[in-house]
Amino acid sequence: MRPAARTLVFAAAWSAPAAAALPAGNSLRIAVVMISVLLFPGLPLALRLPPRPHTLESSSWGRPLQVAVLTGAVSLASAILVSELLLLAGVLTSLRVLVVLALVSTVAVLLPAAQ
Numbered sequence: 001m002r003p004a005a006r007t008l009v010f011a012a013a014w015s016a017p018a019a020a021a022l023p024a025g026n027s028l029r030i031a032v033v034m035i036s037v038l039l040f041p042g043l044p045l046a047l048r049l050p051p052r053p054h055t056l057e058s059s060s061w062g063r064p065l066q067v068a069v070l071t072g073a074v075s076l077a078s079a080i081l082v083s084e085l086l087l088l089a090g091v092l093t094s095l096r097v098l099v100v101l102a103l104v105s106t107v108a109v110l111l112p113a114a115q
Contacts, residue, residue, distance in 0.1 A: 015032050016101070078101060
């Protein structure tokens with residue numbers, strides 16, 4: 001991942017905890033949190049996967065479709081796992097979930113590229 005893309009993903013991942021400072025019910029807060037939860041940490045992890053040789057890959061939309069599906073699936077699975085773990089620990093709050101997801105995104109962005 002290029003340094004500019006890393007910086008963009010890093011900033012976008014931490015925008016959700018920052019948006020928590022906005023008033024509850026604010027449409028900007030809702031949009032930022034939803035986009036962040038749906039895209040991060042799945043995007044940096046999905047971009048690390050090598051393309052798979054399928055017939056779908058031969059088309060121009062095969063790789064973007066694969067990344068989009070994996071991004072959504074990994075992001076939602078991460079949000080569910082983090083929420084469940086914090087619930088079981090008895091410390092579940094929305095801000096804590098957003099901070100942990102941002103930390104996972106940060107770690108995913110800072111991982112060295114696979115060789």
